[in-house]
Amino acid sequence: MVRFFVPPEELTGEVLMLTGENAQHAKVLRLKTGEEALVCDGEGRECLCVVTDTAGGQFSLTVRQRRESETEAAVQVSVYMAFPKADKLEHVIQKATELGAYEIVAFPSARCVSKPDEKSLKKKLERWQKIAASAAEQSGRGRIPQVRVLPSFKAALEEAAKADKRLMFYENEQAVTLKMALTGSTYRTVSLLTGPEGGLEEKEVAQAREAGLQVCTLGKRILRCETAPLCALSAVMYDAGEF
Amino acid sequence: MVRFFVPPEELTGEVLMLTGENAQHAKVLRLKTGEEALVCDGEGRECLCVVTDTAGGQFSLTVRQRRESETEAAVQVSVYMAFPKADKLEHVIQKATELGAYEIVAFPSARCVSKPDEKSLKKKLERWQKIAASAAEQSGRGRIPQVRVLPSFKAALEEAAKADKRLMFYENEQAVTLKMALTGSTYRTVSLLTGPEGGLEEKEVAQAREAGLQVCTLGKRILRCETAPLCALSAVMYDAGEF
Numbered sequence: 345m346v347r348f349f350v351p352p353e354e355l356t357g358e359v360l361m362l363t364g365e366n367a368q369h370a371k372v373l374r375l376k377t378g379e380e381a382l383v384c385d386g387e388g389r390e391c392l393c394v395v396t397d398t399a400g401g402q403f404s405l406t407v408r409q410r411r412e413s414e415t416e417a418a419v420q421v422s423v424y425m426a427f428p429k430a431d432k433l434e435h436v437i438q439k440a441t442e443l444g445a446y447e448i449v450a451f452p453s454a455r456c457v458s459k460p461d462e463k464s465l466k467k468k469l470e471r472w473q474k475i476a477a478s479a480a481e482q483s484g485r486g487r488i489p490q491v492r493v494l495p496s497f498k499a500a501l502e503e504a505a506k507a508d509k510r511l512m513f514y515e516n517e518q519a520v521t522l523k524m525a526l527t528g529s530t531y532r533t534v535s536l537l538t539g540p541e542g543g544l545e546e547k548e549v550a551q552a553r554e555a556g557l558q559v560c561t562l563g564k565r566i567l568r569c570e571t572a573p574l575c576a577l578s579a580v581m582y583d584a585g586e587f
Numbered sequence: 588m589v590r591f592f593v594p595p596e597e598l599t600g601e602v603l604m605l606t607g608e609n610a611q612h613a614k615v616l617r618l619k620t621g622e623e624a625l626v627c628d629g630e631g632r633e634c635l636c637v638v639t640d641t642a643g644g645q646f647s648l649t650v651r652q653r654r655e656s657e658t659e660a661a662v663q664v665s666v667y668m669a670f671p672k673a674d675k676l677e678h679v680i681q682k683a684t685e686l687g688a689y690e691i692v693a694f695p696s697a698r699c700v701s702k703p704d705e706k707s708l709k710k711k712l713e714r715w716q717k718i719a720a721s722a723a724e725q726s727g728r729g730r731i732p733q734v735r736v737l738p739s740f741k742a743a744l745e746e747a748a749k750a751d752k753r754l755m756f757y758e759n760e761q762a763v764t765l766k767m768a769l770t771g772s773t774y775r776t777v778s779l780l781t782g783p784e785g786g787l788e789e790k791e792v793a794q795a796r797e798a799g800l801q802v803c804t805l806g807k808r809i810l811r812c813e814t815a816p817l818c819a820l821s822a823v824m825y826d827a828g829e830f
Binding site: 414415416417439442443444482483485521522523560561562563565566567571574575576578579581582583585586587 | 657659660682685686687726764766803807808811819821822824828829830
């Protein structure tokens with residue numbers, strides 16, 4: 345079923361009108377009277393609608409059912425990623441959205457070779473948010489993960505530490521596996537923190553431990569910086585019973 | 588430690604010489620006498636060596652220890668993927684290699700929009716194998732996964748069915764999760780079979796069941812054809828205790 349995202353304040357009333365890009369999209373899809381469509385607020389609520397009027401290129405949809413999205417994960421996983429090169433961050437945003445991440449948070453770390461400057465950041469965040477929206481639509485999600493940027497590694501640790509499970513992945517860790525970190529306890533929120541192309545510094549790993557993060561391995565093979573968060577996210581979703 | 592792959596027949600004797608691309612690579616890395624290096628046969632055996640001579644741009648390495656690779660997964664996971672568009676297959680080959688796949692096998696299915704013709708296939712296979720070799724080197728593997736192509740969907744089912752766990756992922760399956768399929772039994776070999784951009788046809792899913800494959804879901808979100816095999820592979824590696 346086709347899926348449109350609208351601002352939460354537009355998800356009111358018994359008849360919804362598609363506007364702007366949504367109307368464009370409906371036109372391209374040749375949406376017809378009688379067809380069903382989902383209108384979502386991008387925050388987990390959605391209306392199952394039927395198209396009741398398409399006269400004059402205007403699309404009116406009548407609400408049949410209001411409900412919580414049925415495709416959101418019960419577990420909230422925040423993906424914290426040290427800034428990689430631009431195309432890799434975009435890749436992770438798209439894939440992490442498909443895989444059900446709650447949010448994607450980029451932050452600077454010592455060995456980051458690529459950090460967007462203040463000036464370009466606003467435009468980039470808009471672009472990243474669009475990538476998340478498009479992936480959310482394509483994968484049938486009811487929520488668009490927020491893409492955020494933090495000013496420092498310290499800020500990332502402080503935020504990440506608030507989750508029930510707060511995990512940092514480090515290639516020199518050999519004793520503690522992700523499985524050990526997850527087994528035997530329940531969790532509703534998870535933070536996954538991974539490093540940039542050049543890896544995390546030992547000093548950073550020590551800071552993370554101090555902040556209350558658990559340092560784990562993702563196995564004996566060295567994963568690229570864009571592979572690690574997606575591998576960890578897939579495993580957490582699996583562990584949490586999502587598939 | 589730097590890692591070179593050589594044909595298995597060259598991994599004999601007490602002194603190994605680097606030739607061709609390996610010698611080139613050693614030159615670029617400015618490998619020096621006294622440094623350690625790993626020489627691997629790409630099939631899971633490796634020699635821990637020390638560089639003993641670099642005179643005249645020739646690199647002689649003396650074998651210190653012969654051993655089985657320490658970075659290969661104990662579980663053998665074969666990734667069977669219906670031909671996607673070219674760049675996606677390359678992406679999956681690279682990532683599945685990092686994640687520890689045993690082999691990557693491409694096959695045609697009803698809704699494939701992209702199938703390489705006989706003529707171009709040989710060249711493409713060479714290219715794909717190079718991508719796997721490069722990812723194996725970068726991720727520190729001792730084995731280069733073989734990239735293979737099968738002539739038919741039926742051939743893929745027949746091969747995939749030989750594994751201890753043989754799983755097909757289908758977006759319309761809702762009852763059986765990957766976790767259900769894996770829990771409560773041991774396995775040493777796994778086949779993961781996924782569809783192309785347009786998905787698998789119901790008829791194909793029925794054929795897979797008949798061939799003995801178990802049909803599972805990867806969750807409530809629709810994954811892109813290049814995301815599904817990597818998500819499943821990550822989860823299987825996690826379940827098998829790799830991380």
